[in-house]
Amino acid sequence: MPKSLRTYVRWVDCVSDYTGIFAMYLIFAMVGVLILDAVTSGLQIYLHWCIELAQFILAAYYFMGGAKTMKDGDHVRMDLLYDRLSPRGKTITDLVTISCLLFYLVIMFIGGMSSLGYAIETGERRFSMWNPSLIPIKALMVICLGLMILQTVSEIIKHIADLCGEPMTPANTLAAEETTS
Structure with a gap:
């Protein structure tokens, strides 16, 4: 695989890791807010x-994770037939399903951008006693x-690299970066 693709995979994986780790700690913030509510009530x-x-906070948690x-x-994966497939069959199945996921995510992203644009234009707020702005959570969603x-x-x-016989494990990706530098 070209160095640029290995670098892309390494950076995106790193950003995903840090974002996910930050999201894990949001649970503590949510528990703190709920304890505050219980005590003050x-x-x-x-x-x-x-x-x-x-x-x-819960919405941010699952968006970020x-x-x-x-x-x-x-x-979550339905493993009725998947476990019986060969490694190559699993990789091909993953490629097909992840391509469907990509299509779905792009549609969601377009809808999210539209929703965020509407929230910004209208100053959308949640109709409640607190009346918070929805712009921050919609921006985070996008x-x-x-x-x-x-x-x-x-x-x-990564799946294409597997099919080409050049698996991209984290160590493999970093090693390739260092040897070509």
């Missing part, structure tokens, strides 16, 4: 923003969909 001090903020989940292969698209392309490159 017990004291009969009602913070109307706590539950909505916890929902936004998507690319790392895909990179690590931790997503950014994370973009990262998912980049990670999907990275996975396609």
